[in-house]
Amino acid sequence: MTYSSSRTFSANSTDYKLLEEVGNGASATVYRAIYLPNNRQVAVKCLDLDRINSNFDDIRREAQTMRLIDHPNVVRAYCSFVVERCLWVVMPFMAQGSCLHLMKVAYPDGFEEGAIATVLKETLKALAYLHQQGHIHRDVKAGNILLDDNGEVKLSDFGVTACMFETGDRQRSRNTFVGTPCWMAPEVLQPGTGYNSKADIWSFGITALELAHGHAPFSKYPPMKVLLMTIQNAPPGLDYDRDRKFSKSFKEMVAMCLVKDQTKRPSVDKLLKHSFFKHAKPPELSLKRLFANLPPLWTRVKSLQIKDAAQLALKKMPSAEQEALSLSEYQRGVSAWNFDVDDLKAQASLVRDDDDIAVIGEEFENKLFTCDKDTTTDSQFSKFKMNSDNLQQNEIMLQVDGNDIPQIEKKNGLIVETAPSILEKDMGTSKIKSQPFKIGKTQSGPLMPGRILSHSLPERGHAFERFENQNQSLGVKSNRELRQASNLSGPLLLPSRASANSLSAPIRSSGGFRDSLDDKSKANLVQVKGRFSVTLENLDQVKDLPVNSVSCRTSQGSSPLMKSVSVGDWMSDPKQMPSGQPSTDSANTNNSASVLITHLQNLFQQTSIQQDLIMNLLNSLQPSEAIDASQNGKMPIPCSLENNGIVDTTASEREQFLMAKIAELKARTTSLSDELASEKLKCKQLQQQLNAAYSQEQNGEIVEAA
Numbered sequence: 096m097t098y099s100s101s102r103t104f105s106a107n108s109t110d111y112k113l114l115e116e117v118g119n120g121a122s123a124t125v126y127r128a129i130y131l132p133n134n135r136q137v138a139v140k141c142l143d144l145d146r147i148n149s150n151f152d153d154i155r156r157e158a159q160t161m162r163l164i165d166h167p168n169v170v171r172a173y174c175s176f177v178v179e180r181c182l183w184v185v186m187p188f189m190a191q192g193s194c195l196h197l198m199k200v201a202y203p204d205g206f207e208e209g210a211i212a213t214v215l216k217e218t219l220k221a222l223a224y225l226h227q228q229g230h231i232h233r234d235v236k237a238g239n240i241l242l243d244d245n246g247e248v249k250l251s252d253f254g255v256t257a258c259m260f261e262t263g264d265r266q267r268s269r270n271t272f273v274g275t276p277c278w279m280a281p282e283v284l285q286p287g288t289g290y291n292s293k294a295d296i297w298s299f300g301i302t303a304l305e306l307a308h309g310h311a312p313f314s315k316y317p318p319m320k321v322l323l324m325t326i327q328n329a330p331p332g333l334d335y336d337r338d339r340k341f342s343k344s345f346k347e348m349v350a351m352c353l354v355k356d357q358t359k360r361p362s363v364d365k366l367l368k369h370s371f372f373k374h375a376k377p378p379e380l381s382l383k384r385l386f387a388n389l390p391p392l393w394t395r396v397k398s399l400q401i402k403d404a405a406q407l408a409l410k411k412m413p414s415a416e417q418e419a420l421s422l423s424e425y426q427r428g429v430s431a432w433n434f435d436v437d438d439l440k441a442q443a444s445l446v447r448d449d450d451d452i453a454v455i456g457e458e459f460e461n462k463l464f465t466c467d468k469d470t471t472t473d474s475q476f477s478k479f480k481m482n483s484d485n486l487q488q489n490e491i492m493l494q495v496d497g498n499d500i501p502q503i504e505k506k507n508g509l510i511v512e513t514a515p516s517i518l519e520k521d522m523g524t525s526k527i528k529s530q531p532f533k534i535g536k537t538q539s540g541p542l543m544p545g546r547i548l549s550h551s552l553p554e555r556g557h558a559f560e561r562f563e564n565q566n567q568s569l570g571v572k573s574n575r576e577l578r579q580a581s582n583l584s585g586p587l588l589l590p591s592r593a594s595a596n597s598l599s600a601p602i603r604s605s606g607g608f609r610d611s612l613d614d615k616s617k618a619n620l621v622q623v624k625g626r627f628s629v630t631l632e633n634l635d636q637v638k639d640l641p642v643n644s645v646s647c648r649t650s651q652g653s654s655p656l657m658k659s660v661s662v663g664d665w666m667s668d669p670k671q672m673p674s675g676q677p678s679t680d681s682a683n684t685n686n687s688a689s690v691l692i693t694h695l696q697n698l699f700q701q702t703s704i705q706q707d708l709i710m711n712l713l714n715s716l717q718p719s720e721a722i723d724a725s726q727n728g729k730m731p732i733p734c735s736l737e738n739n740g741i742v743d744t745t746a747s748e749r750e751q752f753l754m755a756k757i758a759e760l761k762a763r764t765t766s767l768s769d770e771l772a773s774e775k776l777k778c779k780q781l782q783q784q785l786n787a788a789y790s791q792e793q794n795g796e797i798v799e800a801a
């Protein structure tokens with residue numbers, strides 16, 4: 096494939112001498128080069144065909160488009176041809192590189208207003224030309240605004256440019272999804288909306304902010320979060336206080352571009368008439384001084400690369416440090432009694448699957464965000480990897496679904512947090528009318544095996560509240576209401592054992608379930624205390640636990656996320672208990688005292704932890720929360736029903752009901768706490784006795800040996 100717009104340049108790679116690298120993009124490396132036949136300096140952009148998503152037709156279109164471009168403010172392609180697995184595009188060399196590069200090197204906080212006005216005005220001229228020709232650039236950003244030695248400004252990179260006239264006017268509103276998240280207009284991010292050249296105006300506004308601050312708004316966030324923020328948040332702009340140094344007309348011009356409704360954005364021609372551009376100086380006067388004292392472009396690029404490499408090396412921490420970080424994150428999650436929803440959001444935002452990306456906006460609450468190691472880039476997934484690697488085959492999934500509360504799951508069978516409660520399901524149906532509080536059926540029941548101990552539910556309620564406050568516009572409110580219903584009045588449910596790191600191996604829920612224990616479990620029974628039975632069948636597991644550590648909170652190398660949701664998960668389902676350990680009787684004196692001591696030490700620790708957990712739960716279950724929630728209109732009426740008046744229960748009844756449930760839950764938790772306290776005491780005494788027995792036994796052995 097060869098396209099040449101000028102006879103001056105051949106499509107023969109041997110005619111070009113590639114010199115220094117002057118830029119590196121997502122899909123290409125750009126070199127300064129010499130065209131040997133006439134010794135002219137050019138830039139050669141080498142697009143790695145294996146790295147780019149576009150198919151051959153797209154690439155050909157790109158080359159064709161560039162070839163036809165002819166405007167002083169647009170970088171044109173002299174010619175393009177394929178060399179091995181690369182497409183070479185020969186262009187004019189822009190000796191000062193991009194505005195982004197310049198900011199990185201010398202203006203980290205952005206340019207001053209005069210320079211910005213000039214750069215933007217020249218860029219607008221380029222856009223005016225492109226739009227006139229029927230093109231949408233779709234990738235307007237500081238990295239694509241190039242500067243030459245004389246201050247000339249050119250818009251470059253047609254990697255994602257599409258020609259609106261390709262297949263007639265119908266293509267004016269395209270439904271494809273390409274570009275760079277930070278600069279992308281809301282309508283581009285929302286599938287099915289369709290967009291047109293006004294998308295470039297939004298990107299232009301973002302570029303204005305980028306030039307003013309040195310970075311684009313939201314640039315520190317991962318892509319998915321940027322998408323969400325672009326759709327959900329008010330448009331970014333120049334701040335009255337923070338951006339005091341900028342003129343009112345600049346602020347006004349930016350605000351005009353960054354209007355979410357694309358039809359309300361000005362055209363390029365209208366923008367060019369804005370007062371902000373009226374006094375913009377010509378480039379040679381305004382821009383040359385920006386790079387007057389800087390070394391040549393390639394030297395700057397090189398030193399930037401070295402700096403970046405050094406930073407990258409710093410980030411690549413040894414595994415011990417990673418573990419320490421993992422530990423600290425884990426402790427943070429546990430001590431705060433929640434998992435940080437912002438973290439979850441951040442992780443949800445690491446989604447790479449385009450299908451998932453394209454499900455934002457109005458449909459948000461019905462969509463699934465999947466964090467998948469396989470479909471996420473290494474850097475994006477680094478945190479996840481760090482967290483989940485230690486859980487071996489398990490992956491974590493965050494779901495946001497219309498019917499389900501956000502769920503954390505480990506794939507491959509080990510469930511950390513499962514499907515929504517019966518209540519949540521039921522409340523979404525018309526059954527609600529006759530059984531508005533079906534939860535009552537379960538809330539006072541026994542500890543349920545195989546389900547979740549929602550030890551952090553109140554906190555999670557708050558956490559999700561934060562999350563949902565940000566998502567009100569997306570209609571997630573109804574989900575919160577459903578969730579809170581279960582949070583406040585749901586049964587105290589015990590989960591399956593989530594992982595080997597679960598803190599409560601030796602304690603099993605029994606109580607009313609004692610009879611249901613299988614024979615083997617009964618044989619292993621050491622002690623029944625209230626709702627709990629202590630068996631010896633987990634002795635091996637218990638031995639694995641660090642004897643002198645405070646708790647599994649300090650165990651290293653596990654997922655903070657997983658732990659923060661799994662701490663306090665209690666083994667409760669006899670069927671799910673690991674079996675195969677030798678059956679032992681509680682009175683079996685064949686067990687050596689040392690093993691029992693170890694066991695009891697661990698038991699003691701476990702009990703302390705459980706007690707801590709319960710105390711925390713108690714502390715977090717303040718009735719005032721429920722009152723607050725009800726006053727804020729957050730009580731559990733599903734939106735769909737609330738609006739059409741099917742639900743006839745008044746707010747105060749619900750409030751009373753939930754208050755009663757809280758009180759009940761609190762009472763049950765208190766009793767559990769008491770039981771644990773007494774268990775703890777008992778363990779301590781047993782331990783002392785066994786310590787004494789052990790030392791006696793040792794003394795006896797020594798005497799015997801003597």
Ligand SMILES: Nc1ncnc2c1ncn2[C@@H]1O[C@H](COP(=O)(O)OP(=O)(O)OP(=O)(O)O)[C@@H](O)[C@H]1O
Nearest residue numbers: 118119120121122123125138187188189192193238
């Ligand atoms: N003609 C040119 N002259 C000088 N430098 C250039 C030229 N073209 C590109 N560069 C430099 O190379 C960098 C990367 O180029 P370009 O943006 O075309 O690559 P890309 O892979 O398409 O990037 P992205 O997809 O991230 O926009 C630019 O930011 C700029 O600094």
